Amino acid sequence: MNLAPAGLRKEGSGFDLPIALSILGASRQLPLDSLGIHAAIGELALDGRIRPVRGVLAAAEGARRAGFERLLCAEESASEAALAGVEPIPARHLAEVVAYLRGDIEPPRFEPSTNGSVGEPDVLDLADVRGQERARRALEVAAAGGHNLLFAGPPGTGKSMLARRLPGILPALSAEESLEVTRIYSAAGLLSPERPLVRQRPFRMPHQSASMAAIVGGGPGPRPGEATLAHHGVLFLDELPEFQRPALEALRQPLEEGVIAIARAEGRALFPARFQLVAAMNMCPCGGRGNPGAECVCSAQRLAAFREKLSRALVDRFDLVVAVPRPRAVELSGRAGESSAVVRARVTNAGHRIRAGPLARTEAASALLDRAVERLPLSGRGRVRVARVARTIAALADSTSVEEEHIAEALAYRSPRELAS
């Protein structure tokens, strides 16, 4: 066997089937002309059954680019392979493949499943969230401008409930994006045969204990991490300060560049990771702050350490910071909020406006920003962020320029002094 080109690293059990078929071909047990027009991928069990492997979509795309029209693969992989535009030949057993290639049996037929038309996973609707007007508004602004968003508030104020609804108000995935996400999930082995094409924006919520490798990818292979699985979707970090420092530091690169480079002795792996970051945290270690029904029992030292840890590494990565104090009954009984569909329409429209060209800032708006830097605790970097958010707010308002009121609203979402100092 020669796995050319030798310089390219190959691994995985997906080579089982092609290696077996090559041996059968070389020993004249299979007609070479028939074998030569097929690509193949799949793991072989000891009894000859064919098992599905990860990454079939990418392999099928490679096969198509190499000029193959047919791909021999496990039954479970067929719908995934079909997405790449090749004709999948699903097979259960090596003997079945041999019989087919010899022309003894009809090619096993691939029945395309009713892709996506049955049981789209339920998307959580924003209409379920009562009250929390400001947090909802911030979520909308974040969605429209692709801003990273931090919620700070006591436990039980619906921070994660809101975050989970962000994918539902983002514009739908384009066909190209959908395929990109599917490729990642295929490589990670997370696709289900019934729903081979990912059409929903991903929502990933790793646990606080997640290691750096789990977040940005790594390990042997290396494997994509949560940040990559959140590509074109939302990465939600609940209890942000509880995450390990290295894991959070490692998010810097994808946040700035949209990719993750993992260096290994054998070479470098590049993973796409263009996600929107949403995080939630308490206002103090005990969770008492921001809660009218409780009193903070944190010592001054503990509180100072908590804020120190936050401010140095984290708070400056978020364009929008929203304090979410515990709502009182008066708001909970308020009217139900708008549905995700209504908000998504505004978000999509604002996106078009932002892409159409930069919005100019009026002189009055610039003057307000200058005054704010003077009067409010706002750093230079904070100023840039406010200007960016104000542009999104203007786009949401369908305005042709950034006005004073847009700057003023954006200032309300700046990181509060008690978190930043």
Next chain:
Amino acid sequence: MIRLRPRDALFPERLAAIFDPPPALYVRGCGDPELLAHRSVAVVGARSCSPYGSQVARMLGRELAAAGLVVVSGLARGIDGEAHRGALDAGGVTVAVLGCGIDRDYPASHAQLSRRIEEKGLVVSEYEPGVEPAPWRFPARNRIIAGLCEAVVVVEARERSGALITADFALDEGREVFAVPGEITSSLSFGVNALLKLGATPLTSSQDVLEALGIERPASAPATEVSADAKQVLELVSDAPAGADELTARSSLDVGAISVALTELEIAGLVAAAEGVYRAAKGR
């Protein structure tokens, strides 16, 4: 750095008059050492204070400094730090009294605040440079804070707070003691409310201090003109501190307009925000 002995002309008279004046006072900063003899008020309180406490401390620091008083405090986290910051906000002079050598930055997180204080004010201590902070030095430091001032204002204090020690020293030396009334259900108020019971003067505005010291209120700046929306929001916030959502529910404005109005009020210095709750920044 200079060292003042009680027999030195620059040694503040008020401090020399207390029961056990320090054998020496080490002074650092660009301020004139003479300002230790200037009319001054201490603003002290809890380290882990509430947002309300930190806001009141800042307001008092600002207004007392604006009236020409030197604001003295202990550079601790919480109330002390906010009082210093308030005085600096007003462009006033403030003095920090340390419980360690004046070459130490304690707490370390206030190193920058300390530098700002030194630009016009002073950092003082009875301990020589190099002395480390230690728990038992802080009560002794409080006697200096009280000794330097004509009046002591306690903003927030738990039952056994160091701020109460400062108040005790002040009472012993016959200095005026003010306490800011707090919620009777909050442990951060137990200390101040106990002081009130003992006869401290309740403080409801910086004017109370100015009157007691016989100081003219500075000509107040003309009221800032604000928009109609902002006026409506300010009225609501003055009734009771509230979050943005509560204000949205109670006013005729939508959530975006509420944010616009709140920012306008914040920039005008009429409203302060902490932990998502907005409060009126000025008393009556």
